[in-house]
Every structure is written in structure tokens, then in C-alpha cells.
Amino acid sequence: MVALEGVAVGPGHPKGKAFAWMTPNGKGLIPVAAPLVGIHKTNWTERALMSLGMEQKPVPAKTVADWIAKxxxxxxxxxxxxxxxxxxxxxxxxxxxFYEAAMPLVRKGDLRLRVTLVGFLKPSSADKAAAILLAKSPAKALAYNEAHFRVAVEEGGIRPIRHPHPAITGVVGANTGILSHTGALATPTIVYCKKPGDFVMSHGLDNYSAHYLRKLFHGIGSIDAVGGCTG
Structure with missing residues (x-):
């Protein structure tokens, strides 16, 4: 087993400041091409970045729920x-x-989803998010996006808005800004409460099936309009 140490490289680095792993003798640097994840799913790269002040520590799930509400x-x-x-x-x-797995539960009345649209994955993401939010019914616009989703190229079906107003651009940016404080700029990120005071946040899921979601959300509390949890 080799012990590596995370270090910040710069300011002479072409990108100004970057992260790399340093070998035990201090003579070699290993650039980071992908996160270093341990056998227990510990993201050591993320931990090292946080300790170096190169990445923000995630805010608690309860705080995220509060920010979403407000x-x-x-x-x-x-x-x-x-x-x-x-x-x-x-x-x-x-x-x-996730949407396709969750919607049968939503239609049955077993679940409600409060959607916070963000835009960062592709150049068209933010403008597509803006198009959905500006629609007369954002729920129907999202349904169209998912019904016409092109899986092969990973593109939502809705057309991006051509000339987004700065106000709606700011809204999508603010939504994405909240996501950036959760510890990972990743989607779907899900926040729910098992019971009052017990909030859970997940970046992605282990399984994307209605059966898995039914078990995951069985007996949970509900996040209210002010970010609290009701039983």
C-alpha cells in the first residue's frame, strides 16, 4: 500500500492552481484524471480538496432544504x-x-417532487432549464423534455430558450449555486426527511427503478414550504 498526499500545484502551473497526488518521497506528482474513491465509497480526492480549501465543504441536508424553500x-x-x-x-x-421511475409514484399519489432546475451539464442546459421555468406549466414542460429525451446523446427534448432574460438566467444560476454547496455538482441530487430533524441528501441513487424508490421513500416525512419536516 502506498500513502499519497494531496497537494495544491501552482501558481506556476498552467491553470494557476491545480490539485495532484504527491508520492511518499515527495519527488513525484500524479495528476488527477478522476476522483480517487476507496473501497467504502470514500471520495479521497474530494476530502483532500476540502482540506486544502480548494473545494467547499458541503452544507447539511437540512440547510439545503431551507435554502431551496427560501x-x-x-x-x-x-x-x-x-x-x-x-x-x-x-x-x-x-x-x-429518476423521473421515469418516480412518476408512477407521483401519479399514484404516493410521492410529490419539488423540482429545482439547474443548468451545468451541457452548454444548452441552462437555456433549457429557463425554457421549462418560463413555460405556462413547468410541470408539463418538464414532462415534454423527458418524453422526448434522446438517450443516445443524453439531450433533453425541449428547445432551449433563444433569448433568455437576465432575470431567468439569474434564477437558474441561483438554483445551480445552491446545488454547488451540497458537496458535488451532480444530478439528480435528492433531499428528503425520514422524520422531523432527520434530513438525508443523496447525489444520485444506487438504483433507478420504481420498486427501489417505493422502498426508499416508504414512511418518510414531508419537506414543507419553509424547509421543515412534517411527519
Whole structure:
């Protein structure tokens, strides 16, 4: 086993400041091409970046729920069942899988999704998010995006807005800014409460099936309009 140490490289580095792993003798640097993940799914690269002050420490799930309630532009899918907060990018293939798995539960009244749209995966993501948010019914616009999702190229089906107003661009940016404080700029990111005071945040899921989601969200609490949790 070789012990590596995370170091910041710069300012002479072409990118100004970058991260690399240093070998034990201090003579070699290993550039980071992908996160170093341990056998227990510990992201050692993320931990090293945080310790060096190169990446923000994630805020607690309860804080994220509070920020969504007070700062984000959201819309609700469903009329019954516990409310789960979810960050979605219109061009995200895993968001598409999550949406398709969750909607049967939403239609049945077993679950509600409060959607916070973000835009960072592709150049068209932010403008597609803006198009959905500006629609008369964002829920229907998102449904169109997912129904026409092109899996082969990982592209949502809605057309990006041509001339987004700075105000809506700012809204999508603010939503994405909240996501950036969760510890990973990744979608879908899901926030829910098992019971009052017990909030959970997940970047992605282990399984994208309605059966898995039914078990995951069985008996959970509901995030209310102010970011609290009701039983």
C-alpha cells in the first residue's frame, strides 16, 4: 500500500492552481484524471480538496432544504404524498431515469417532487432549464423534455430558450449555486426527511427503478414550504 498526499500545484502551473497526488518521497506528482474513491465509497480526492480549501465543504441536508424553500425557484409534481426535493438538469440521463421511475409514484399519489432546475451539464442546459421555468406549466414542460429525451446523446427534448432574460438566467444560476454547496455538482441530487430533524441528501441513487424508490421513500416525512419536516 502506498500513502499519497494531496497537494495544491501552482501558481506556476498552467491553470494557476491545480490539485495532484504527491508520492511518499515527495519527488513525484500524479495528476488527477478522476476522483480517487476507496473501497467504502470514500471520495479521497474530494476530502483532500476540502482540506486544502480548494473545494467547499458541503452544507447539511437540512440547510439545503431551507435554502431551496427560501431561495430557489421550484415547481411541484404531484398532489399527494410526502414532498421530496430534487435537483434536475434537463440534459441529465440519470435525472431522466429518476423521473421515469418516480412518476408512477407521483401519479399514484404516493410521492410529490419539488423540482429545482439547474443548468451545468451541457452548454444548452441552462437555456433549457429557463425554457421549462418560463413555460405556462413547468410541470408539463418538464414532462415534454423527458418524453422526448434522446438517450443516445443524453439531450433533453425541449428547445432551449433563444433569448433568455437576465432575470431567468439569474434564477437558474441561483438554483445551480445552491446545488454547488451540497458537496458535488451532480444530478439528480435528492433531499428528503425520514422524520422531523432527520434530513438525508443523496447525489444520485444506487438504483433507478420504481420498486427501489417505493422502498426508499416508504414512511418518510414531508419537506414543507419553509424547509421543515412534517411527519
Amino acid at each position: 431561495r430557489a425557484r421550484t415547481f411541484l409534481l404531484g398532489t399527494k404524498g410526502p414532498i421530496v426535493d430534487t435537483f434536475l438538469d434537463p440534459n441529465c440521463i440519470f435525472c431522466h431515469k
